[in-house]
Amino acid sequence: MECTWPESLPSSKKKAIEELVEGRDIANQLRSLLSKSAGDNNNNNKKNMAAPAEDLVVKILKSFTNSLLILKNAESDEVSQIQANTHVTNWNGGPKSSESSEESSRSTTHKDRRGCYKRRKTAQSWTKETPNLIDDGHAWRKYGQKVILNAKFPRHYYRCTHKHDQGCQATKHVQRIHDDPPKYRSTYIGHHTCRNFLKVPELFLDSSPPSDSSMLLSFDNSTITSKEDNPFFSPFQSSIKQEYKEEIPSDHTDIAHIQSSSSDYLVSPDRTVAFESLGHMSVLSSTLDSDNGDVISGDMMGSVDFSDDFLIDDFSLQV
DNA sequence: AACATTTGACCCTG
DNA sequence: CAGGGTCAAATGTT
Numbered sequence: 407m408e409c410t411w412p413e414s415l416p417s418s419k420k421k422a423i424e425e426l427v428e429g430r431d432i433a434n435q436l437r438s439l440l441s442k443s444a445g446d447n448n449n450n451n452k453k454n455m456a457a458p459a460e461d462l463v464v465k466i467l468k469s470f471t472n473s474l475l476i477l478k479n480a481e482s483d484e485v486s487q488i489q490a491n492t493h494v495t496n497w498n499g500g501p502k503s504s505e506s507s508e509e510s511s512r513s514t515t516h517k518d519r520r521g522c523y524k525r526r527k528t529a530q531s532w533t534k535e536t537p538n539l540i541d542d543g544h545a546w547r548k549y550g551q552k553v554i555l556n557a558k559f560p561r562h563y564y565r566c567t568h569k570h571d572q573g574c575q576a577t578k579h580v581q582r583i584h585d586d587p588p589k590y591r592s593t594y595i596g597h598h599t600c601r602n603f604l605k606v607p608e609l610f611l612d613s614s615p616p617s618d619s620s621m622l623l624s625f626d627n628s629t630i631t632s633k634e635d636n637p638f639f640s641p642f643q644s645s646i647k648q649e650y651k652e653e654i655p656s657d658h659t660d661i662a663h664i665q666s667s668s669s670d671y672l673v674s675p676d677r678t679v680a681f682e683s684l685g686h687m688s689v690l691s692s693t694l695d696s697d698n699g700d701v702i703s704g705d706m707m708g709s710v711d712f713s714d715d716f717l718i719d720d721f722s723l724q725v
Numbered sequence: 726a727a728c729a730t731t732t733g734a735c736c737c738t739g
Numbered sequence: 740c741a742g743g744g745t746c747a748a749a750t751g752t753t
Contacts, residue, residue, distance in 0.1 A: 549744095549745065549747090550744070550745060552742090552744075552745095555742060563744070577744090579744085
């Protein structure tokens with residue numbers, strides 16, 4: 407499949423974005439409403455608040471449903487689920503040569519002492535670029551570092567910590583690609599089959615205004631992505647301990663600082679409110695199962711790892 | 726002691 | 740053969 411995100415958004419996607427923006431706005435209203443409600447919830451106005459909140463929630467769900475339908479009907483819909491507006495810049499779903507350059511086409515043979523050395527053949531990969539080093543919620547273990555030709559910075563190779571105990575084949579490599587405005591390109595290869603990351607009680611739906619520092623799932627700057635795909639996914643767990651230390655700019659030298667700031671993105675009371683309001687209203691599954699099911703459970707599913715709780719939350723919201 | 730990182734060698738592919 | 744991905748011994752950290 408072609409993996410590069412089109413230069414100009416198709417009109418259907420623009421429409422989808424409009425819908426999502428509307429959904430966000432309504433969610434903002436809902437948030438205000440709920441916060442007011444929470445402010446004086448020991449009064450007797452529970453019932454007053456319930457009706458308009460419900461109405462707004464219905465609007466949100468409808469808006470998201472429309473978005474999904476639009477996206478589903480768009481060409482290359484599987485990409486759109488992931489890439490619309492995100493930092494993801496490339497998706498390698500099949501034989502492709504530009505960026506990953508890692509496409510074996512021959513059989514691999516084991517050799518002696520390196521034992522089970524086996525280069526991944528057809529694993530899908532996708533890249534994203536982030537200005538920060540952000541925990542993505544998985545436990546990664548560094549297994550190598552290479553100086554790359556024509557690259558100013560070495561490339562760091564990570565595999566899932568649970569490669570051995572759970573057979574998780576996910577790997578990634580991260581390379582700093584810009585210095586001044588720090589920019590890191592992460593390439594994820596394969597998907598996680600482990601379930602190591604801590605469950606996230608909140609839904610990371612950014613229903614807050616753009617002024618909010620939250621980035622995850624923001625419909626302005628990014629979109630719903632899988633946890634795997636989203637660099638801001640990781641809530642509590644710092645999965646990469648000593649990553650990038652020689653490349654981190656002076657003001658980011660403190661790993662702990664970086665990780666805590668990523669947590670700031672993630673733990674947003676606003677999103678918690680949104681989740682608690684919406685989480686039980688999952689309606690989408692039927693739509694997705696009937697139509698997008700192939701996308702979810704197929705290759706894309708495999709590569710992006712939608713098989714977790716977070717995925718469920720995501721799609722529950724999108725209705 | 727257990728686990729993670731570092732690092733040079735090995736291996737694969739173009 | 741060069742470049743890049745992976746392995747695993749050595750070393751560091753908790």
